[in-house]
Amino acid sequence: MINHEVVAAAVRKPPAITGTGSHTIRELIAKHNRRRMAATGGESFIPDDAETLRCLNKEGLNYESVLEKGRTVVVRKTANLHTGGTIHDVTDEISPALKQAAVTVSQALDILNIPYNVTRRGAIRATLSGDGDALDRAVCVHLDTLGAMVSRLKSNGRLAVRPIGTWSSRFAEGARVTVFTQGQKYRGRIIPLKASGHVYGDAVDTQPVSWDQVEVRVDARCHNKADLEDKGFCAGDFIAVDPFPEIDEQEGFINARHLDDKAGAAVLLSVARTIRRSGLKLPVDCHLLFTINEEVGVGATEVLYNDITEMIVIDSAMTAPGQNSTEYDATLVMMDQSGPFDYHLNRKLVRLCRENEIFFKKDLFEFYRSDAASAIEAGSDIRTALVGFGVDASHGYERTNISSLKQVENLILAYVRSNPTFNRDKDKMGSITGFPHQPTRDPINIET
Numbered sequence: 001m002i003n004h005e006v007v008a009a010a011v012r013k014p015p016a017i018t019g020t021g022s023h024t025i026r027e028l029i030a031k032h033n034r035r036r037m038a039a040t041g042g043e044s045f046i047p048d049d050a051e052t053l054r055c056l057n058k059e060g061l062n063y064e065s066v067l068e069k070g071r072t073v074v075v076r077k078t079a080n081l082h083t084g085g086t087i088h089d090v091t092d093e094i095s096p097a098l099k100q101a102a103v104t105v106s107q108a109l110d111i112l113n114i115p116y117n118v119t120r121r122g123a124i125r126a127t128l129s130g131d132g133d134a135l136d137r138a139v140c141v142h143l144d145t146l147g148a149m150v151s152r153l154k155s156n157g158r159l160a161v162r163p164i165g166t167w168s169s170r171f172a173e174g175a176r177v178t179v180f181t182q183g184q185k186y187r188g189r190i191i192p193l194k195a196s197g198h199v200y201g202d203a204v205d206t207q208p209v210s211w212d213q214v215e216v217r218v219d220a221r222c223h224n225k226a227d228l229e230d231k232g233f234c235a236g237d238f239i240a241v242d243p244f245p246e247i248d249e250q251e252g253f254i255n256a257r258h259l260d261d262k263a264g265a266a267v268l269l270s271v272a273r274t275i276r277r278s279g280l281k282l283p284v285d286c287h288l289l290f291t292i293n294e295e296v297g298v299g300a301t302e303v304l305y306n307d308i309t310e311m312i313v314i315d316s317a318m319t320a321p322g323q324n325s326t327e328y329d330a331t332l333v334m335m336d337q338s339g340p341f342d343y344h345l346n347r348k349l350v351r352l353c354r355e356n357e358i359f360f361k362k363d364l365f366e367f368y369r370s371d372a373a374s375a376i377e378a379g380s381d382i383r384t385a386l387v388g389f390g391v392d393a394s395h396g397y398e399r400t401n402i403s404s405l406k407q408v409e410n411l412i413l414a415y416v417r418s419n420p421t422f423n424r425d426k427d428k429m430g431s432i433t434g435f436p437h438q439p440t441r442d443p444i445n446i447e448t
Contacts, residue, residue, distance in 0.1 A: 015084030016074045025056060026063040029075065036084060046075055046084035080342050101143040105290050108269050112276045114288070124290040125303040127154065128275055128416070130282035134426040138182030138287040138304070138311040139271070139412055141264040142294030146395060148172070148190075148239040148401045150216070153229065156401025157222035158215040158324045161239060163189065169211045171396040175257070176242040181232040188218040190241075203263040252325075252402040255258045259398045263288065263389055264314040267405055271412045291371055300371035300380075309425040310345060310383035312415060314408060316398075317363060319386025326398055330407035331357060331388035335364045338373035342383040343438050348421055349385055352414040359407050363388075381428065383421065387411055 015036075017028040029052075033045040046052060048063075055075050067073060076083050101425070102122035109116050116126035124143075146165040154160055159179070163169070172190045172420055179186045194200040194207050207213055216239065222228045242380060245256040254263070268288055275282070284398055289303045289311075317331030325331040332349050353360045372384035389404040402445050420426075424434045 014074050014076045016072050017067065019069055019071045019073075019393070021069030022066065024063065025061060025065050025067055025073075025075075028067065029063075036086075039247075042275075044082060044084055044086075052076060053421050055113045064437060069114045098366065102290070102292065105143065105265065105269070107303045109272070109288075111353040112269075112272055114276065116270060119302050121292060121302060124288075126272070127286040128272065128282055128286045128288065128289075130284040132284040132420070134284070135309050135423070136285045136307045136422040137416070137420070138289050138308045139268055139416065140289040140291060140300050140311055140313045140390060141268050141315070142261045142291045142371055144263055144295050145258040145260065145262065146295060147241055148177070150233065150235055150239065152235055153233055154215060155225050156215075157224050157227055158217055159188075159228070159233065159237075159239075160212075160307075161214065161216055163295065164209055164238075165395075167395040168209065169214050170209045172211075172214060172241070172290070177216060178240045178242075180215065180234070180238045180240070181234070182237075183232055186218050186220050186231070186233075188212050188216045191217050212324060216419065253399055254402065254405075255397070255399045257397060258395070259391055259400055260316040260394060261294065261314070263400055264316070264365040264408075267314055267389065267409050267412065270409055271416070274409075275416070276414060280417060282416055283419050286314050292379075294371050294374070300375040300378075304375050304378075304380050304382075306428070308380075308382055310421060311375065311385075312345075312412065313348075313370045313384065313386045314412065315370045315386060315388055316391040316394055317361075318365060318368070318394045318399075319390050319392045323365075324361045325388065325390045326361060326404070327390040327392055328403040328407075329359040329361050329390060330404065331390060332360055333363050333365060333386035333388055334362055336368040336370065336373070336386070337366060338369050338376070341372065343435055345383045345385040345421055348418070349387065349411065349415065352418060353411060356410060356414045358410050358414070360411070 015032065017025065018033055019028070029046050036044040052075050053062070056073070059069065059073055061073065076085070091343070102118065102124060105124055106116065106118065114126045114128065115197060116124050118124050146167045148161045148163050150159045151162045152160045173192055175190045177188050180389050192204070192207055194204050218233070220231050222231060241257060243257045245254070247254050256262070272288060274280070287308060289300060291300050291301070291303060300311070317325040317333060319325045319327055330353070332346055334346060334384055352358070370384055370386050375382065375384060387401055387408055389408045392399045421434055424430060
C-alpha cells in the first residue's frame with residue numbers, strides 16, 4: 001500500500017507437488033527443493049521431517065509412493081516460505097472491497113499518528129509503543145467479512161455463485177449485491193431459482209436451502225450466457241453483499257448483515273484513539289493487528305512475528321439457546337473447535353473484568369474458529385485468548401448492542417495497560433524454573 005492505495009497483493013500457498021507417473025514423492029520433493037532453493041538463496045525448501053510425512057500419510061502416501069501423473073498433493077499444512085511455501089501475485093484478483101477496508105483503517109491510523117506497516121496482501125500491523133522492550137503483546141481483529149464469487153455464467157443470463165467464507169444461502173436470498181467485473185461494477189440481487197409464487201405456487205416453500213438453489217439476477221440486459229460475456233462477467237468475479245446497517249440510538253442495538261468483524265475493528269480503533277488522546281502509558285509495546293483472511297482460515301499468520309508473546313483476538317460471540325453469551329456483555333471464550341485458549345491469560349482477563357467492573361460471561365463454541373487458531377496452527381508459540389462481543393444470528397442477519405462493544409473496549413483498555421502475564425515469556429526457550437502451571441491435586445493411591 002502506497003499513499004492509501006493498494007498497488008500490489010500476493011498470496012502464500014503451502015508447498016505442493018504434482019505427479020509425473022514415474023517419479024517417487026521423494027524425487028518430486030527433491031526437484032521442488034532444487035528449484036525453490038535456487039530462487040531463494042537456499043532459504044526455502046520442504047523439510048524431510050515428521051510433519052511432511054504426516055501430510056503424506058493423511059493422503060495414504062509415503063516418500064516412496066509414485067504419484068500418478070497430474071495429481072497434486074499438498075505436503076505441508078502451512079504456507080511458511082522457509083518450509084517450501086510459495087508466493088503468487090494476486091494483485092488483479094484481490095477484492096476491491098477488501099482493498100478499501102485496508103485503506104480505511106490505514107487512514108484512521110494516520111489520523112491518530114500511529115505507525116503501521118502493510119503486508120503484500122493488505123493486512124496491517126500498527127504499534128503503540130510501551131516502556132518495555134520485550135514481552136510485546138498484540139490485539140487482533142479481522143477486516144474481511146463474508147461474500148460470494150461468481151462460479152459460472154448461466155444460459156438464462158444469470159450468475160451461479162459460491163460463498164466466500166462459511167455462511168448459509170438461506171441468509172443470502174434477497175440480498176442486494178455488487179458484482180465486480182474486470183472493468184465495471186454491476187448491481188444485482190441474489191434470488192432463489194424459484195422466486196415467484198405466481199409461477200411456482202407452493203414449490204417456492206419446498207425448495208432446498210443450498211447455494212445451488214440461488215443465482216444472481218444482474219441489473220443489466222442479459223438474457224443468455226453470451227450477453228453476460230459481452231458485459232464482461234466471468235467466473236471468479238467478486239460479489240459484495242449490501243450490509244444495510246441500522247443503529248438504534250435509543251435502545252443501543254446495531255443491526256447489519258455482517259458485524260463480524262467490522263464491530264471488532266471499530267472497538268480496536270476506539271481503544272487506540274483513547275490511548276492516543278489521553279496519553280496513557282503502556283508497559284510494553286502493543287501491536288494492533290488487522291488481518292484480511294480470517295473467514296477463509298489463515299488470518300493472523302501474515303502479521304504475527306516472533307516478538308509477540310501473547311495475543312488477544314476480538315471477534316463475535318454467538319448468542320443462542322444453550323449459550324451463555326449475551327448482546328450486552330463481553331464474552332471470554334474458554335474454548336472453540338480448535339481447543340482451549342490459554343489458561344493463565346483467561347484467568348488474567350477474568351481478574352481484569354472483576355477489578356474494573358466489566359460485565360462478562362464465559363462461553364464455549366463448538367462450530368467456531370478465529371485468528372488465534374490460525375496463529376497456533378502456523379507454529380506461533382504464544383498465549384492466546386478470545387474476547388467476544390455478543391452477536392445474535394451470526395453469519396446471518398446479525399445484531400449486537402453498543403453495551404457489549406463498550407464492555408469489550410473497557411476490557412481491552414485494561415489489558416493493554418496491565419503488566420505482562422509472565423516475565424519468563426520474554427525468552428522463547430528457557431529452563432523449567434518459573435514455568436507456570438495449572439492447579440493440580442495430590443496423587444490418588446489405589447491399593448490392590
